[in-house]
Amino acid sequence: MSDSPKGLDLEVFAPWFAERTQVDGDLSAELIAGGKSNLTYRVTDGAHRWVVRRPPLGHVLATAHDMGREHTVMAALHDTDVPVPAIVATCADDAVLGAPFYVMEQVDGTPYRTAAQLTELGADRTRTISTRMVQTLAALHAVDPEAVGLGDFGRPEGFLARQVRRWKKQVEASHSRDLAGLDELVGLLEGVEPPEQPPGIVHGDYRLDNLLVEDDEVRAVIDWEMSTLGDPVTDVALLLVYDKLATLTGGDSVADASAAPGFLGEDEILSTYVAAGGREPSGGFGFHTGLAYFKLAAILEGIHYRYVNGQTVGEGFDSVGEATEPLIAAGIAALREN
Incomplete structure (x- = not known):
């Protein structure tokens, strides 16, 4: 198990996730740079790649970082003409990472910024x-x-x-x-x-x-x-x-x-x-x-x-x-x- 990035404790996340999907080996994770709102992490077991989304640490404005809202709308749009990642797992229990979060497939692509x-x-x-x-x-x-x-x-x-x-x-x-x-x-x-x-x-x-x-x-x-x-x-x-x-x-x-x-x-x-x-x-x-x-x-x-x-x-x-x-x-x- 690699070191955990701030906000994603792999010692807690890994067993929770392994109960919900196939994991082939130890997980590693990194914070994806660029986000200034919700925190986004890339997670892999060496064979598969996922993305984890959770609210920021501290001072979370009411309704501004709604994990349930994110995965609900993406799941609903999955079979439409609007391309969205597939949802893999969701968690509303703060006891796992200290806040609600969800896991989605990693989609290859560039978020052009500059x-x-x-x-x-x-x-x-x-x-x-x-x-x-x-x-x-x-x-x-x-x-x-x-x-x-x-x-x-x-x-x-x-x-x-x-x-x-x-x-x-x-x-x-x-x-x-x-x-x-x-x-x-x-x-x-x-x-x-x-x-x-x-x-x-x-x-x-x-x-x-x-x-x-x-x-x-x-x-x-x-x-x-x-x-x-x-x-x-x-x-x-x-x-x-x-x-x-x-x-x-x-x-x-x-x-x-x-x-x-x-x-x-x-x-x-x-x-x-x-x-x-x-x-x-x-x-x-x-x-x-x-x-x-x-x-x-x-x-x-x-x-x-x-x-x-x-x-x-x-x-x-x-x-x-x-x-x-x-x-x-x-x-x-x-x-x-x-």
Whole structure:
């Protein structure tokens, strides 16, 4: 048995897992770098490979790291046009790893994160990959929740207003400093009665590095911790906000893949999404964009809170907090320009 990475005690996990699947030898595990939310580990016995997902250590925001939600939606989508890893085992008992977790098959593929990675592929392949990314999102939003057993997966009525309340609560729970513009952004969001779309399955954190890509095709959509039923246009808005993040903050707080030559621009993303059967925003797009900026600001502030309190595992957390106030300012601008 190899040394256990922080958060995954192999002495406890190995016998639990061996009771649920075939294991051919001692297990070894490593933390997969890059994740800034739930913790992800690669586990192998030398013959088989699996991935384990569990919540972060310490300061877990309510509903923000829901393991049951992740494996439920992936199991439901397994036979649809949305590619997802197969679920191998789940555990709701905190006594095993100190938190709920699940195990899924390892899918070969690259979660492209940086412009440098895509630039090596060339502009044509980058365009193909970003097009497949958008088409896969449209395929997700075309799935009938009732048909795959997800009819009660969320409460779509009042979804957008509830999102504002949720992320307001989350950012308050992560308070470690005063944030310029936060009260103004919350007030603007609370002052709008947004148009509601017919409900669909919302991923909640859709971006290129939450996709595993091989041979320029999307092999799996991962990181479903914030999935629910609601307004699918929120996924589109958040994707566009992620694509603006590197330029907005002047650094790589999350990812800068969209800066690569050939990556679809905003208008191309929207037209590709609609052409693939995605939803057209009803009314103005400003509320959805402002909400996306607010949500991402709240997520990054939660990561910053865990970092300053010594609760993160891995590297790359020291500059995350620098993005929060620029995101708040951009959210205010989006709402005022609507």
